[in-house]
Amino acid sequence: MDPLLRRRSYVSVAVVVFLVLTPSAVVRSGAEVVTLTVDTFTDKVKEKDTSWFVKFCVPWCKHCNKLGTLWEDLGKAVEGEDAIEIGEVDCSLNKEVCTKVDIHSYPTFKLFYDGEEFAKYQGQRDVEALKSFVLKEADKAANSNLEEDKDEL
Secondary structure, three states, rough: OHHHHHHHHHHHHHHHHHHHHHHHHHOOOOEEEEEEEOOOHHHHHHHOOOOOEEEEEEEHHHHHHHHOOHHHHHHOOOOOOEEEEEEEEEEEOOOOHHHHOOOOOOOOEEEEEEEEEEEOOOOOHHHHHHHHHHHHHHHHHHHHHHHHHHOOO
């Protein structure tokens, strides 16, 4: 076989493999966790009837780094749950946000509902414990909001 033709065949195969694998890689990306910034934090956590479970961290924190993929794994574990979003804030880049919500240690995990802090997580750092917490607290937040709405009528 002609060397030039062989090279073109390898390139064609490489392009096909890339195109086939790339969409599936994008689908499996960590899109379940939303990075929040000074510009987006307030608007996102104020989303009506949505609970935001947010991790506040800094890149130099050994405890934050020790979490590894825990937050992404949690995002995948609660994917499909109605009205629950998983977010993260890098406090080294978004000091204003972290000061506003009273962050003094890292990592800190807080649940927000309708723009207000609803609960702070202080339990074990594993997916099942975090998922259990966020499901329970998000349900409480939604129900407390329903009670407030009834009281206003």
